Amino acid sequence: MTENVLTKKDFTSDQEVKWCPGCGDYSILATMQSFLPELGIPRENIVFISGIGCSSRFPYYLNTFGMHSIHGRAPTIASGLAISRPDLSVFVITGDGDALSIGGNHLIHSLRRNIELKILLFNNRIYGLTKGQYSPTSEQGKITKSSPTGSLDLPFNPISLALGAEASFVARTVDTDRKHLTETLRAASAHKGSAFIEIYQNCPIFNDGAFDLLKDSDTKGAALLQMVHGEPIKSATHGLVHDGASLKLVELATVAESDLVVHDAHNPDPAYAFALSRLSASELDHVPVGIFRDVVRPGYSSLVNNQITEIIAAQGAGDLATLLAGGDTWMVE
């Protein structure tokens, strides 16, 4: 208990992990447990709050404070906690159904306010815990138990949605790429306001292989467009060039390296990050991964607490007796 340097073991709880064999959540959990010691934050100051769904079991397996709340509402609980306890590091663990369907409203408003939350959306493009219905990120036409003749819903693009909600940090990564996931977590943790990370995550039971294109060694090189701040955006085969106000994919062989778009995650214009987010939809042939946007904007809880501090500095702390006796008063003898 007195050791200062924490290890992965310190962040592993005594609970038996109960995801299906082969679930992408295992890899994300292991990466998180390995990453947390690096933050240098005491375990008791870290809180994981989740909603409902397979991914939302995550907090049970971390030896920090944690809450497995109700469907879609984790950002609300996390917001109240983060605003009233700015000393804590608060993570939200959510899934595509939890964050984008039942809890869509809370996700966008947390991002808009820039509340100091790290929001990890495990996107497996399916409802797993309820045994296989289409989700708000399932591709159109998907055959599931609740869409035997094909889903009619146009899916959300979670990155576009987060950017539209004025998010100040938006990134995408893949469950099994532990190095990339760790780097993304590191950058998100360094960010002062809301950080939104979409993690493509495999569901081996109800949507197995959904992201194989991004994982198989013979396809992933071409499919993953790496976004690294200050470097050209490209995959093994393609690169990104400016096309008027927009962006366009071209084969690397057809352009000079110097013509490629050099990634600027700090670009103040959200239209740039939005254009990047539109390069891929349901199909995964060219998928940008990395940080779309990372801009500085004051965090909500610091704004809330600054207002209070300033008012107390200017007017002094409130006095209850004075408050109660305020307004028009009279004496009865």
Add this chain to the structure above:
Amino acid sequence: MGKPVVCLDQVVIRFAGDSGDGMQLTGDRFTMDTASLGNDLSTLPNYPAEIRAPQGTLPGVSSFQLHFADHLIQTPGDAPDILVAMNPAALKANIRDLPRGATIIVDRDEFTTRNLSKVGYATNPLEDGSLESYKVHAVGLTSLTVAALAQLSLSRKEAERSKNMFALGLLSWMYHRPTEATENFLKAKFGKKPEILQANLLAYKTGWNYGETSEDFAVSYKIAPAKMPAGKYRNISGNVALAYGLIAASQQSGLKLFLGSYPITPASDILHELAKQKKFGVITFQAEDEIAAVGSALGASYGGALGITTTSGPGLALKSEMIGLGVMLELPLIIIDVQRGGPSTGLPTKTEQADLLQAMFGRNGESPVVVLAPSTPSDCFDMAIEAARIATTYRVPVFLLSDGYIANGSEPWKIPDVSTLPDLAVEFAKTQEDFLPYLRDPKTLARPWAIPGTKGIEHRIGGVEKADKTGEISYDPTNHDLMVRARAAKVAGIDIPDLVVDDPSGKAEVLLLGWGSTYGPIAAAVELLRANGEDVAQAHLRYINPFPKNLAEVLQKYPKVIVPEMNLGQLSMLLRAQFLKDVIGYNMVRGLPFTTTEIIEATMEVLND
């Protein structure tokens, strides 16, 4: 000067006009000036849900009733002695509440053919003799105001806006109200707009002078101060008293006050009041919806704050699942429901008590919560502190059921000495080995309040059923049965005061048993019944779940128990179910508080049965 002065023991005045006429402000100012004279008083604002309904129409009528007296009173009064009607719509909407012989002051200028036909008057009631049984003063409120302000460079429309101040001035003369406080109020309100300030001050003064000089007003009236316990007083509405009570609870507990709220009538004023009090470290979070409002409050409670959410019926319906989580997590949470007419959107600005069963049972599963109900505007202060005491001691969601009547109504309040407020200090779980988050205190049955940031007690909680002591996920049948019963036993065992019965003879056979905001009309009725020689007892429930421990005994003692409620019998249902007592319900859902007369008539019926 020279005009005779008549002494009265009490008066009921109703100001009525278009919702843009400033009737609430006029009523508020008259109330403040009345309070400062030491009269006891009680108010009833009544306004439409529409911010500006079409001008001059019946739906657009807004009113403010004030009852003041030289003795202690309980209600805003059944019927006005004097009606101030700023237009034909205000007259038509209120005339049926006026007893014969009452005084009516109208703005004669507004009784035009067009305005009369707008509200369906075929002839002018000021001329057709239909008001013969009333004392009518038809005053050119608009034209006199405009004439008085002619010296200012205001448009006619701007000048007309001050006519409410003319009316206030006139009434202030009639009832000898002091003017200084209102003048100061106007100076503070319009200090940055000198033209408008001057217009209001001038209209106010002209109204006063008109009373003094016009032959139309022959007498003025005096009402002596009421005998009230010595001390410093202010006038307070239920919503402000609630806000102050919550701040007091925060100060007395040392807990940060966190309010998560979404605007909704008639609860928003609590949010407004608390948003002003940042110097007390108060955090108000205007959430994206009702669910986020209660979710953020629960999150703040989890972190060791005093988490509160405020709402009204439709909002409460949305919060149900999160309150259920609060029951499961066993964390403190205060839910304030300022009830209004329902179901659905219902009557947003009208009062009702029909959320009682929603508060008691409106969640999935066996989900016991504490339910409290303040009885008067000033009682809201004390009950807010009680809600905090119970929530933090027992780690449980606590409902506070106010309603539109006491939320907006006001009365004089003897300002409490803060040194007499209860100590609400709480104890958080400390660093320890083998921490058990669901180990119950043997006395309170509460689990530890274990907040993040405390080394060595890291643990996970959630909405899935908890194992006894460890708090780990448990699907074990015996454990679920144990935990369901433990949560129920915890609420049932909460320490609350016994029910006090007011039965001077000790021999009454009829008990009037109310809850929440019906206290005023019931108490006033009981007073009058006794003055007429009737023997009745009165008791009032401010604690509904759990009920006071002596309630069974009280119910048994009285052969007949009348339960007046502004719903179709929700408390009656609880009493019958829990005590097998066939209480007699007296129920009305008109969006208005009971009148004293209604309660008296209902009681007489039972007494004569």
